[in-house]
Amino acid sequence: MLKLDGITIQFGGLTALKDVSFSMGTDQVVGLVGPNGAGKTTLFNAISGLVKPTHGSVSFDGIELGRKPLYTRARVGIGRTFQIPQPMHELTVRENLVVAQRFGNGRVDHARIDEILKFMDLYDQAGSDAATGLALQQLKRLEVAKALATEPKLLLLDEVLAGLETNGKRYFTAKLEELHEKFKIGILIIEHDIETVSTLCHRVVVLNFGKVIADGTPDAVFRDPEVIKSYTGAGHA
Numbered sequence: 001m002l003k004l005d006g007i008t009i010q011f012g013g014l015t016a017l018k019d020v021s022f023s024m025g026t027d028q029v030v031g032l033v034g035p036n037g038a039g040k041t042t043l044f045n046a047i048s049g050l051v052k053p054t055h056g057s058v059s060f061d062g063i064e065l066g067r068k069p070l071y072t073r074a075r076v077g078i079g080r081t082f083q084i085p086q087p088m089h090e091l092t093v094r095e096n097l098v099v100a101q102r103f104g105n106g107r108v109d110h111a112r113i114d115e116i117l118k119f120m121d122l123y124d125q126a127g128s129d130a131a132t133g134l135a136l137q138q139l140k141r142l143e144v145a146k147a148l149a150t151e152p153k154l155l156l157l158d159e160v161l162a163g164l165e166t167n168g169k170r171y172f173t174a175k176l177e178e179l180h181e182k183f184k185i186g187i188l189i190i191e192h193d194i195e196t197v198s199t200l201c202h203r204v205v206v207l208n209f210g211k212v213i214a215d216g217t218p219d220a221v222f223r224d225p226e227v228i229k230s231y232t233g234a235g236h237a
């Protein structure tokens with residue numbers, strides 16, 4: 001269970017998040033949505049330890065993470081991807097997963113890497129150079145595969161479907177559904193595409209100007225007048 005309690009984050013005079021509280025279990029797939037600049041990535045950075053909250057706490061399975069070093073996130077079971085794929089340069093796809101496993105539980109397990117590569121349809125690219133040998137969709141698959149190699153209980157996915165065409169989005173949505181069912185991993189996903197969020201997510205949390213303005217089923221949330229206003233007034237959906 002991820003628990004965020006009263007997270008406030010200030011960058012100088014700018015308040016990026018204001019008193020954000022919510023919890024989610026690893027049995028859920030939750031969409032985190034909101035207009036550009038609403039604070040979604042900042043919230044991911046707070047959960048994954050890249051940014052320290054000015055106030056408030058982040059805990060996972062009862063372990064307070066606020067002041068703990070970055071690597072403890074992987075050790076407690078939180079994995080993440082980044083908005084811009086970040087393969088490790090001059091390493092093959094397989095070697096990227098080896099490094100991710102070391103970062104996760106410290107052990108290298110090639111049988112498990114094979115399983116993850118096959119699941120993410122990257123087995124044939126195992127020996128390719130990760131930085132130069134992959135197309136965009138393969139790079140995005142590698143982001144998810146790297147996060148899986150840390151053996152997460154909860155995956156934070158930052159716009160992993162952005163830039164894909166319709167078929168690519170459908171493929172990824174089905175893959176993430178399967179991942180949730182097969183590996184029993186909770187997913188918190190930042191995603192702008194309402195159709196994708198409605199298909200994939202059981203629940204949607206909406207941020208606007210750093211505050212949670214709605215939290216509920218996709219149906220209810222996307223009909224909420226305040227949510228509609230936040231998109232039409234200050235960004236894209």
Ligand SMILES: Nc1ncnc2c1ncn2[C@@H]1O[C@H](COP(=O)(O)OP(=O)(O)OP(=O)(O)O)[C@@H](O)[C@H]1O
Pocket residue numbers: 011014016034035036037038039040041042043
């Ligand atoms: N390191 C930083 N220093 C200063 N301001 C920052 C920093 N990181 C984010 N911000 C600001 O905090 C606010 C929230 O940004 P954030 O990237 O979290 O929004 P977002 O909802 O993820 O937006 P997008 O959908 O465009 O990715 C923005 O005003 C942004 O400019």
